Amino acid sequence: MIKIAIMGYGTVGSGVAEVLQKNASSIAHKAGQPIEIGRILDLREFPGSPFANRFTKDFGDIENDPAIAIVVETMGGLNPAYDFVKRSLLAGKSVVTSNKELVAAKGDELLAIARDRNLNFLFEASVGGGIPILRPLDQCLAANEVYEIAGILNGTTNFVLTKMIDDGASFEDALALAQKLGYAERDPSADVNGDDACRKICILASLAFGRHVSPSQVKTEGIASLTLDDIRYAEAWGGVVKLIGRAKKLEDGRLYCLVCPMFLPKESPLADVHDVFNAILVRGDAVGDVMFYGRGAGKLPTASAVVADVIDEVKHLNRRKSIFWEKGEEGYVIDYREGRDKSFVRLRCENPEATWAAMTTELPGCQRIRAEGVPAGEIGFITPFLREQELENKLDALPGTQVISRIRVADF
Amino acid sequence: MIKIAIMGYGTVGSGVAEVLQKNASSIAHKAGQPIEIGRILDLREFPGSPFANRFTKDFGDIENDPAIAIVVETMGGLNPAYDFVKRSLLAGKSVVTSNKELVAAKGDELLAIARDRNLNFLFEASVGGGIPILRPLDQCLAANEVYEIAGILNGTTNFVLTKMIDDGASFEDALALAQKLGYAERDPSADVNGDDACRKICILASLAFGRHVSPSQVKTEGIASLTLDDIRYAEAWGGVVKLIGRAKKLEDGRLYCLVCPMFLPKESPLADVHDVFNAILVRGDAVGDVMFYGRGAGKLPTASAVVADVIDEVKHLNRRKSIFWEKGEEGYVIDYREGRDKSFVRLRCENPEATWAAMTTELPGCQRIRAEGVPAGEIGFITPFLREQELENKLDALPGTQVISRIRVADF
Numbered sequence: 001m002i003k004i005a006i007m008g009y010g011t012v013g014s015g016v017a018e019v020l021q022k023n024a025s026s027i028a029h030k031a032g033q034p035i036e037i038g039r040i041l042d043l044r045e046f047p048g049s050p051f052a053n054r055f056t057k058d059f060g061d062i063e064n065d066p067a068i069a070i071v072v073e074t075m076g077g078l079n080p081a082y083d084f085v086k087r088s089l090l091a092g093k094s095v096v097t098s099n100k101e102l103v104a105a106k107g108d109e110l111l112a113i114a115r116d117r118n119l120n121f122l123f124e125a126s127v128g129g130g131i132p133i134l135r136p137l138d139q140c141l142a143a144n145e146v147y148e149i150a151g152i153l154n155g156t157t158n159f160v161l162t163k164m165i166d167d168g169a170s171f172e173d174a175l176a177l178a179q180k181l182g183y184a185e186r187d188p189s190a191d192v193n194g195d196d197a198c199r200k201i202c203i204l205a206s207l208a209f210g211r212h213v214s215p216s217q218v219k220t221e222g223i224a225s226l227t228l229d230d231i232r233y234a235e236a237w238g239g240v241v242k243l244i245g246r247a248k249k250l251e252d253g254r255l256y257c258l259v260c261p262m263f264l265p266k267e268s269p270l271a272d273v274h275d276v277f278n279a280i281l282v283r284g285d286a287v288g289d290v291m292f293y294g295r296g297a298g299k300l301p302t303a304s305a306v307v308a309d310v311i312d313e314v315k316h317l318n319r320r321k322s323i324f325w326e327k328g329e330e331g332y333v334i335d336y337r338e339g340r341d342k343s344f345v346r347l348r349c350e351n352p353e354a355t356w357a358a359m360t361t362e363l364p365g366c367q368r369i370r371a372e373g374v375p376a377g378e379i380g381f382i383t384p385f386l387r388e389q390e391l392e393n394k395l396d397a398l399p400g401t402q403v404i405s406r407i408r409v410a411d412f
Numbered sequence: 413m414i415k416i417a418i419m420g421y422g423t424v425g426s427g428v429a430e431v432l433q434k435n436a437s438s439i440a441h442k443a444g445q446p447i448e449i450g451r452i453l454d455l456r457e458f459p460g461s462p463f464a465n466r467f468t469k470d471f472g473d474i475e476n477d478p479a480i481a482i483v484v485e486t487m488g489g490l491n492p493a494y495d496f497v498k499r500s501l502l503a504g505k506s507v508v509t510s511n512k513e514l515v516a517a518k519g520d521e522l523l524a525i526a527r528d529r530n531l532n533f534l535f536e537a538s539v540g541g542g543i544p545i546l547r548p549l550d551q552c553l554a555a556n557e558v559y560e561i562a563g564i565l566n567g568t569t570n571f572v573l574t575k576m577i578d579d580g581a582s583f584e585d586a587l588a589l590a591q592k593l594g595y596a597e598r599d600p601s602a603d604v605n606g607d608d609a610c611r612k613i614c615i616l617a618s619l620a621f622g623r624h625v626s627p628s629q630v631k632t633e634g635i636a637s638l639t640l641d642d643i644r645y646a647e648a649w650g651g652v653v654k655l656i657g658r659a660k661k662l663e664d665g666r667l668y669c670l671v672c673p674m675f676l677p678k679e680s681p682l683a684d685v686h687d688v689f690n691a692i693l694v695r696g697d698a699v700g701d702v703m704f705y706g707r708g709a710g711k712l713p714t715a716s717a718v719v720a721d722v723i724d725e726v727k728h729l730n731r732r733k734s735i736f737w738e739k740g741e742e743g744y745v746i747d748y749r750e751g752r753d754k755s756f757v758r759l760r761c762e763n764p765e766a767t768w769a770a771m772t773t774e775l776p777g778c779q780r781i782r783a784e785g786v787p788a789g790e791i792g793f794i795t796p797f798l799r800e801q802e803l804e805n806k807l808d809a810l811p812g813t814q815v816i817s818r819i820r821v822a823d824f
Contacts, residue, residue: 019555019698030554030734130699135551136544142442143431143719269705272684286431286716287542287706293681294702304698307555315734322442322727 008075015303098125108212130301144284155276201245212328219336236371415450420487427715510537516611520624542713556696567688613657624740631748648783
């Protein structure tokens, strides 16, 4: 019998307890021994809970209990989760976390502490909820040189975009519906601004390419400024708009890493990912494109990923799993302005046809998009591959125009 | 440095050698030591090969070489692969195979031999080519009670169906194109008849539910009798036709297992899987629906999965991985006639409207489908959930009719 502690008895933490209890016998079979919840850390009271006698408000009760071999952190946020997880590892306990903010910010440091102490630090649930992605990425693709990862990493924004695309809802109405259905929080800014997706692409990029990528290195754009007109242009072009987190290895070994809305062609496997579903596309030199799809959030999906990590740690109590990455480095992620992309551009202009004529001279290879139902007095087009600065220079050279929107175009 | 042998230097075997050579340094890093190809077994000559001096025609050269710790079997077919793999295990060597026919027929026996000798027997490449599916199924979903698996498991037939659906090609023309493009073999019967998909669903079901399922227990229907009219009905109903391998756990613990064409609603994540791509949907009580997608075949995708298994075996030379299932059992898989499904039925009838009126009396709850471009003198409809025998009895009760086609309807 192995004893674990759960820190944070919110949605995910209580889901972990529920899954451990509901599937106890098959979990014990898979882990090789029963798993018992020894302590639950939470500042709140849960008087009716079946675990009522195991709650504590004092982290010391976990830290100083040598019988607790594994600590599950499902508190979320950087503090005090960072302190508690670090101290748990220093106290000789393996850790499982679902906390993407923590892993994206401190993954390299915590992995190094775990390695030095022959412990495991696992976090499958931090990306894609219940979708198995980190372990397949680490193990099954071991034979590949992975060169790019791109994903729909946030269910809330994907739900909002699905409602805009399928039902013609405005951004505001779609977000209100997401909140009503419990898919978006009252303060949805971390989802809408792309910060949540950013943390996840940082974790994926760190693992896939072996060096820590921190959110501060990743240019992040959200979806709040997207309009139905942008979506009409995407439709006319033959695709959809999705919020994509993306990391690409460049020839010089550095990464081009970005979170932003993108035009995706209808043929892209990511284009068919609807509602709150997440999907992660992994591109390897041998395997080609592989995609992982499922619910990226939710109590039980996320809890199931946490519990799978717990089982894995029970099975590897005195052996390390191979998940690891090196410390981050300044300059490892290029300035996004150095990255080259095709872009969709909408220009407000006094004389659209004259601007388009000038544009084709200024920047040969642009492809005009004519969409129905968009305002007069503007043009929309797709550029060739260009650096940010190059594109800005070209657009500045066109008098009497104003950029309405600029959305990168995916090649996956 | 660890020495391996490759048995069978065809498409996959030579791909394994290529990946091992091309990504040698990152593979050595991941495995913890370099991997060297000690011997290659093949009856053919490969005079120009960089491995020319390592070829042998005698399995004894591998079996009796104590320096070879891991044997890769990429010969395909049951014989002599079964004999060679078994003898490799008995000689104390771990084995990796891409051979679905072997694993579907003999997986339980080979896993037991490996377990008894503290060796590993891995076969990630046998299902879904390079798509990581067996390991995520075994490890990441450890916390779930998986209750159903359904997949597009054969790229050739999915290509043929895609051409029929998208381009209106006939079955014969689509198959000829697949052969021309190298997606179908000259004798495509194992693909077209569903036998290949059957082997893969057997492996998935065995692993997911813990007991061997053998191809002889699984009713298997191919796609050769599908017509464009069936596809027009599916379209009118709001979906597509796909060849699905499927295993479902029933309440009494037995399995309902089947390979057959199915109507899939457009909203199904499997409906958007086109061309030669494969996808496997896993349904768990906690995680919900998770899907794995990628190229299900091809030299390098399949080779990358084999090499990932080799790396895993190098890392676990004296420790067993947990992949295992029990011996098969008669009666564990129900007779398909006991399984309940909705079905699409096409009836040729002298008087369609009279037959439809009789049908709605005979079997309330049927849903008529009116498709354009289909022959006169027939009706098409979807039945409620029924056992095979129940459906046949109902149809027999309608005089002057003849069943043109009968296709099951998916609820995923």
